[in-house]
Amino acid sequence: MAVAPARSSAAGAADDQPSATRAGTADDQLILAGDAASRQLIAFDPAVTDWNGTGAIRWTWKPTTGLGFSTAEVNGFNGGSDFKVRTSGRDGAQRLVVADGAGIATVATYPEGRRVWAKLLTGNLHSAELLPDDNIALAASDGGWVRVYASSQGADASAYGEYKLAAAHATLWDPSTSRLWVIGQDPVTAEHILTALAVVGTPAAPRLREDTTKRVVLPTPWGHDVTPYSYDTGKLWVTTNGGAYLYDKATKEFSSPGAANRVFVKAMSNQPSGQIVETMADSLKNPKGPCAAINGWCTDTVDLFGPDGKRTRKNAQFYKARVLNPYYGAVDQSRRGTVWDRTRAADGTWSSTVTQIDGNAGVARVAATASPDGVVHVFTLLPGSGIWYRQRAADGTWAASAVRIDANGDLVDVAAAALPNGTVHVLGLLPKSGIWHRERSAAGVWAASATKIDANVSITDVAAAALPNGTLNVFGVVPGSGVWHRDRSAAGVWAGSATQVDTNGAVSDLAAAGLADGTLQLFCMVPTSGLWHKERNAAKTWAGATKIDTNGETSVVAAAGWPGTALQVTMVAPGSGVYSRVRAADRTWPAAQRIDAEPDVLELYAVGRPDGVIHVGKVPELS
Structure with missing residues (x-):
């Protein structure tokens, strides 16, 4: 279900709408996290330091039959491997796109959370992105592919175009270049790469082609996340098993973001104020966090850098947490x-x-x-x-x-x-x-x-x-x-x-x-x-x-x-x-x-x- 609790006094006046922008200094935005423990997405106000209870919560969602999802689709959601709020290129309304390793991929209305399109897929889904034509791009790490499904063609449309990419982990539409950034391993050379795909064909019959001019070998293996850098459309955040980087699209160079450059970062983004938001598995921290006793990928804490800080929710199992940026949309800039x-x-x-x-x-x-x-x-x-x-x-x-x-x-x-x-x-x-x-x-x-x-x-x-x-x-x-x-x-x-x-x-x-x-x-x-x-x-x-x-x-x-x-x-x-x-x-x-x-x-x-x-x-x- 989709729930929008009132704001706490720390965040401003009560508001039953989950606005992506919080009322606070520097116009920093909500942080959207996927919690496997409660099997829901939760939007937190980062201005509230205590994330336990409901005081920091501004919105929650999970698929339900009442929102138009089948029972099988509901069971295919375990908190979300990836999730983004984007603007529809067709009607200008906001959409929620979700991928979950348990099987569901969906496009839903936002903030209501009603089903627009959904499909159950194998292959361990790791990423989802909305394209300008309202089709959805997905990455499956075990499946070894990036696909674009024709979600714009109907609630159960199944046509897709595919690009083979081993250990595929991330998808990010880039309006400035009309390309889909992806990260994974070349199935032929075994190189760990960041590259961009051109989406060709039509909305009803999408196809994917690599733009080889954008390809670059990662500085360390096993890529995890690719997200936009809020200050410069010419740069991206990129994370791998070996580090977290700021990537320059023009020079193809990776630079270190200082203390935020950590290993095994599962998700990375930044606020308008400049503060960096990350999630890193508790099992790989020193000392290890509580979630290490549950599995090798979750954490109960979202880490903040510049200024440094932490936001912890007891017993939570976060894989990813992202800045919920209302200004980054799938709406395409005309190619000229x-x-x-x-x-x-x-x-x-x-x-x-x-x-x-x-x-x-x-x-x-x-x-x-x-x-x-x-x-x-x-x-x-x-x-x-x-x-x-x-x-x-x-x-x-x-x-x-x-x-x-x-x-x-x-x-x-x-x-x-x-x-x-x-x-x-x-x-x-x-x-x-x-x-x-x-x-x-x-x-x-x-x-x-x-x-x-x-x-x-x-x-x-x-x-x-x-x-x-x-x-x-x-x-x-x-x-x-x-x-x-x-x-x-x-x-x-x-x-x-x-x-x-x-x-x-x-x-x-x-x-x-x-x-x-x-x-x-x-x-x-x-x-x-x-x-x-x-x-x-x-x-x-x-x-x-x-x-x-x-x-x-x-x-x-x-x-x-x-x-x-x-x-x-x-x-x-x-x-x-x-x-x-x-x-x-x-x-x-x-x-x-x-x-x-x-x-x-x-x-x-x-x-x-x-x-x-x-x-x-x-x-x-x-x-």
Whole structure:
């Protein structure tokens, strides 16, 4: 159950809400501990020196059937091997994530503690973390794995992605780099490592890939904990059997925190005041503590450093105790980068160099199109700022600066297409609103306002393509439903409704292109499956989808067609680079060709010019 006793006089006025921030000097926060003796989580006020009784307790929780848990799930909780309060990336509400070696992993509401998702797992669970999409990351020490379960997909969702890691002990989402820090032992080399994982795929089908640039060998073996350092996002607390360290992510150096550098520290964090909070097994202390008589991992005392102190609860069996930080959340910081352009000559030769066309490091999305006069139009989306436009003239000169054409900073995706009459069209996706359209006249004047052309609030991705007959085609992904298409006639009239053209509800990204023969080409990325292609003939009949690439971990797709002379598709393979396929004259697809070895690319564009040249743009991740 979840209980929130009133505050004691030592902590301030009575309050029946378990606010994570205590009323006290320096705004230090509650300490959340897992007690195997009482089989519950307890939030203590560190300003109260006596932790016996209820005077220091501000909140308690354990799973119960009344909170929506099954009897088996209730029995799978023994006080918690790991527990964190995080902010949901979906609704902004707080969530409690818990892992317990007795078997339960759960996401629950906070402070109520009601079941959102739970699963019983073997493997000795040691850590839990909430991701920005509301999926849960777990580490199992005996199981030798780190997994991300699709907890966002329902109360009992069971799909997961896995990364093999022996003695896996810790998981920590890093909003500053969009990576999941983990600690354990390489199952091949037996090295004890700290590394970071990229979470790829989709919320429904997550996958994990190591970002090897983040890997470092631990200074001493057998890692235990990884937590954020409150003063600097560039540093982490790391503990092992051999010590407790402050890790610098940039220099990859471990430094000692003074007296807090002890062996076998199970949990480590720090308060805003700077005070360090640790738990260390009583069996390894000198002299040994009371819990040593019970097992080799528990303690009845939370140790404090700077200023030094102790908080003891008689007969408690703490494994971990953490600062309950209400300001550290799973809400992701948008991954962003600059924009670079590469060309493929009409003879099929790719340029060996790339050109930076936009040095603004805040670009989150990009789209491009080419008009029949050979001008290339590039659109960048900057969160909080809007859509910016830059062009490459027919003589090859890029504009020196970008011009903002839409100031709506809430837009999350952008697509573009140019028509034979010289007009250019940009589509913006606005969450909880739909798709908005803005037009640039043949004279180069942008419309003063955008028009909503699709009110479906469930659309998550948008693509656009033009045809030589003057029609503009817009595609949107609706998770769980598929891909929907709406067109605008050459006379400028939008269809009254969208038509479903693909029923695969797992599509994560899409691209579209038109061809000179009047056909429409659609490319759909399906996580764990690969890239699928389908064509609509000039008579407006859609063919079935054909898989043209079996790499199920590709993450981004872009396509080039009219006014170019070839059909080309570009894909990102995370950790490997950017790959291109150009459809042959006999309509077959050759093997993919790697055209860029950049390991982490967030976004792509692809456009074909009338002279046969293809432009591919990328936004490499700067974090």
